[in-house]
Amino acid sequence: MGIVIRDMSGKVKVAASLKLQAMVSPLVAEVMAVWHGVILASKSGFVPFHVEYDSLQVVDLVNKGVPSADVSSAINLILEFLTACPDWCFHVPRTSNLVAHNLAKMVLSAVGDCCWLDSCPPCVERLVQLDASG
Numbered sequence: 001m002g003i004v005i006r007d008m009s010g011k012v013k014v015a016a017s018l019k020l021q022a023m024v025s026p027l028v029a030e031v032m033a034v035w036h037g038v039i040l041a042s043k044s045g046f047v048p049f050h051v052e053y054d055s056l057q058v059v060d061l062v063n064k065g066v067p068s069a070d071v072s073s074a075i076n077l078i079l080e081f082l083t084a085c086p087d088w089c090f091h092v093p094r095t096s097n098l099v100a101h102n103l104a105k106m107v108l109s110a111v112g113d114c115c116w117l118d119s120c121p122p123c124v125e126r127l128v129q130l131d132a133s134g
Contacts, residue, residue: 001033002103004120004128005041005049012128014044015099015120017107030055031071031078033100034062038081051082054097099127 005014018036020029034053041049053059061075062082102124107114114121120128 001029001036002100002105002107003033003037003040004099004103005037005044005046007046010128010131012099012116012120013046013118014040015103015116015124016040017103017110017114017121019107019110019113025070027057028071028074030058031061031074033104034058035074035078038078042081052097099124099131102127 001018001020003014003016003018004012007013016036020032024032034051038051041047061071062078065075065079099120103121106121106123
């Protein structure tokens with residue numbers, strides 16, 4: 001999974017590529033990505049924060065607070081973290097999430113998890129610059 005945490009100006013504060021340790025359904029993987037992003041943002045001191053996510057199914061599960069059985073525990077944990085953030089979750093087009101998708105692809109060839117503070121790996125720098133320019 002790929003996670004990108006940016007400040008209000010779009011500058012990357014944290015980027016991460018995380019390997020899943022087991023085969024899981026796409027829905028579980030998507031929820032795990034949100035969970036890890038929320039935890040990483042919180043541990044990095046970026047509170048309050050907004051979550052931008054491109055899976056309408058996951059956003060609906062979190063927004064409605066009515067999780068499906070296979071992800072209910074994770075959805076409830078995400079909701080606990082997000083209660084302090086009044087405007088916290090909305091859907092963005094998949095094309096707006098290219099940096100995170102490329103970070104997720106990158107970890108497929110990596111030995112383990114990777115994390116960058118106040119930067120991002122060279123393979124996504126161009127995408128970050130394109131996002132910033134609009």
